[in-house]
Amino acid sequence: MPMSPLQRRASEIVEELRPELSEFHRTIWSYSESAWREYRSVELYVDRLREEGFRVEEGSGGMPTAFHATWGDEGPEIGMYAEYDATPGYCQDAATERKPREGLHQWAPGFTDAHSALGVGALAGAIATKRALEESGQKGRVHLFGEPAEKVCGSKAVHAAKGYYDSLDAVISYHPFWHNTALWDITNNLYWSAVFTFQCPEEEPWGVPLFKSNNVGSHNLVRSPGAIDALSLMINTTKVTRENMFPATGSWTLNEAILGASTATADNLAPRITQIQFSWRSPLIDIQEQILGILKNNAKHVAGITNTEVTMRWVTRTRPGLPNHALTTALYDNLSELGAPTFEGKVVDFANELERNLGFEPSDDPFLPETMSLVTPQETDKDIRFNLPPWQECTGADDYTEYSWHAPTVRFFTAKPFLKQLGIDLWHWANNAMNGVPEAIDPCWERGAQTIASTAVQLVEDPELLKTATAEFDERRSKADERLLNPLLPKDFNAPIELPWPEYVQTKRGFEWTLPTTDYFGEAI
Numbered sequence: 001m002p003m004s005p006l007q008r009r010a011s012e013i014v015e016e017l018r019p020e021l022s023e024f025h026r027t028i029w030s031y032s033e034s035a036w037r038e039y040r041s042v043e044l045y046v047d048r049l050r051e052e053g054f055r056v057e058e059g060s061g062g063m064p065t066a067f068h069a070t071w072g073d074e075g076p077e078i079g080m081y082a083e084y085d086a087t088p089g090y091c092q093d094a095a096t097e098r099k100p101r102e103g104l105h106q107w108a109p110g111f112t113d114a115h116s117a118l119g120v121g122a123l124a125g126a127i128a129t130k131r132a133l134e135e136s137g138q139k140g141r142v143h144l145f146g147e148p149a150e151k152v153c154g155s156k157a158v159h160a161a162k163g164y165y166d167s168l169d170a171v172i173s174y175h176p177f178w179h180n181t182a183l184w185d186i187t188n189n190l191y192w193s194a195v196f197t198f199q200c201p202e203e204e205p206w207g208v209p210l211f212k213s214n215n216v217g218s219h220n221l222v223r224s225p226g227a228i229d230a231l232s233l234m235i236n237t238t239k240v241t242r243e244n245m246f247p248a249t250g251s252w253t254l255n256e257a258i259l260g261a262s263t264a265t266a267d268n269l270a271p272r273i274t275q276i277q278f279s280w281r282s283p284l285i286d287i288q289e290q291i292l293g294i295l296k297n298n299a300k301h302v303a304g305i306t307n308t309e310v311t312m313r314w315v316t317r318t319r320p321g322l323p324n325h326a327l328t329t330a331l332y333d334n335l336s337e338l339g340a341p342t343f344e345g346k347v348v349d350f351a352n353e354l355e356r357n358l359g360f361e362p363s364d365d366p367f368l369p370e371t372m373s374l375v376t377p378q379e380t381d382k383d384i385r386f387n388l389p390p391w392q393e394c395t396g397a398d399d400y401t402e403y404s405w406h407a408p409t410v411r412f413f414t415a416k417p418f419l420k421q422l423g424i425d426l427w428h429w430a431n432n433a434m435n436g437v438p439e440a441i442d443p444c445w446e447r448g449a450q451t452i453a454s455t456a457v458q459l460v461e462d463p464e465l466l467k468t469a470t471a472e473f474d475e476r477r478s479k480a481d482e483r484l485l486n487p488l489l490p491k492d493f494n495a496p497i498e499l500p501w502p503e504y505v506q507t508k509r510g511f512e513w514t515l516p517t518t519d520y521f522g523e524a525i
Contacts, residue, residue, distance in 0.1 A: 003337055003454055004461055010132035010453035011338065017124050018446055022438050024048065025120040025445065029094075029436050030101070032086040032116075034109040035149035036496075037503035038065040041084040045123065045146055052127055054144070061158045063495045067146035068164060071130045075139030076466055078456045079171040079403060080126055082119035083150045087112045088502050091513075092429045094436030096353040108504075108513035111435045112426045114176040114416055114444070115150060121174055121414075121445035125452025132457055140460035143168060152279065153191045153316045153399035158495050161487040165406035169466060170327060170459050173400040174448045176441075177413035178424040179370035180340045182332045184381035186388070187321025187404070187411070189252075190288050191397035193279040194315060195259065195499060196299050198230035198308040200270045206307045224307035226270035228263065233302045234276055241298060245291050250392050252282035254291060260500035260514075270307075275500070277315065281397040285483055315496050317488035320394040321401035322476050326469040327410040327455075328377055334454040335412065340372045341443035343417045350437055351419060354430045360421045368424070371415040405477070405484065408469035412451060416444040 031040045042065045049056050049069045060068040086109035091100040100106045126144040133140050147155045159165060207222035235256060242254060259275035280291045296312065303310040352362035388395060403409045417440050422428050434440035459466050502514050
């Protein structure tokens with residue numbers, strides 16, 4: 001069914017917003033703030049939304065870098081969301097050579113999968129929806145959530161647990177990617193993450209002193225193995241037990257990250273504290289529970305060996321997604337009418353220079369063909385399913401899935417340019433460099449915003465679509481595992497915002513990433 005005049009008007013408004021929001025995007029991209037530390041980015045969003053006439057709750061869910069913006073007082077309640085966290089370790093300038101942004105450490109954050117564009121696409125979609133409804137007099141309520149810390153699936157499980165999604169009638173989930181499509185049946189896995197903290201108070205002595213002299217000092221006394229040994233043992237014990245956590249079938253992963261410990265400069269004393277984050281994803285809640293049990297058992301034994309105390313703190317616990325064919329079909333029809341984004345002119349010259357610097361022969365058509373074409377949700381589903389066992393219904397991880405348990409939800413993608421000769425490598429600096437080039441990234445988020453706005457307007461204009469999508473949602477929930485019907489975090493959950501997540505700091509040395517800006521790491525061994 002062709003788009004209505006009001007849907008087309010919403011798409012036009014996005015085009016009108018592009019010059020302004022191109023600058024907005026460039027600013028968010030330049031901030032490149034990582035999970036739970038997106039202070040400057042969220043301030044920019046909140047100010048712009050208030051300027052537009054949205055009511056904004058800052059720090060929603062007790063998370064300083066989250067927000068909940070609303071416009072409208074009646075009609076269908078349509079949810080959408082912005083993300084704006086970057087990935088530590090992937091700092092890349094918008095340049096045709098590998099180098100970090102000016103003045104920053106090479107392992108500072110950068111945008112790999114373009115959450116900068118995700119957020120601006122959602123912002124433009126929300127503003128365009130609001131203006132189109134305002135002009136037409138149609139009744140609808142727009143919700144735009146600011147969702148920090150997606151890289152640890154951090155905020156959406158918290159918002160869900162605290163009831164922020166309970167009133168929504170439909171949700172549109174958007175992400176830049178390497179092609180233009182939407183998800184059909186295959187959604188995302190459960191994703192759980194927890195921080196284990198080892199502390200060594202030495203309330204119980206590790207050993208009996210052998211010398212009675214008061215002049216011996218701590219340098220000659222036995223000390224507890226302490227928190228660093230606990231960290232080391234926890235890593236190694238978990239690697240030993242990993243192959244026995246679950247049979248080698250299905251796609252599940254378990255990864256770790258070390259948080260800051262502040263234990264330097266006191267080598268002769270027992271290290272007091274270390275923290276390690278484990279994150280695991282799988283398609284079944286039973287797998288998640290089994291991995292959790294083994295991690296806790298490992299931690300308990302490691303603490304005994306090292307004379308430490310261990311505690312565990314949740315970072316997040318998400319559920320898998322619920323598909324919605326009715327809403328997906330409507331959105332993909334709108335995306336099809338709008339067409340794939342196009343990348344021409346300066347961006348091709350930029351890509352050719354990247355090719356030359358990578359040792360490739362420059363090409364007239366440097367981008368993946370999927371970048372500028374459409375792929376049906378059914379074909380996408382088939383491609384994903386090819387790599388999965390028949391019983392598996394979800395893969396990967398993204399916390400958008402939390403929305404899908406509260407309202408009919410569609411998940412779709414628009415393409416940003418990827419070099420054909422590199423393929424869909426999200427982590428390669430050359431592909432990331434184009435995230436900061438307006439001619440490369442603006443067509444991506446613009447098409448995403450137009451698709452969001454046209455679909456949101458359709459949900460307001462077409463009560464039958466919303467009725468059909470809601471009936472499907474209710475049917476799918478009725479058949480789901482009862483353990484997944486409610487959020488997996490409690491309502492009083494406190495997001496782990498004060499843990500030592502990496503961030504930018506301002507000191508007398510200047511503005512820098514927590515890794516000092518140095519190119520020298522000592523002598524090679």
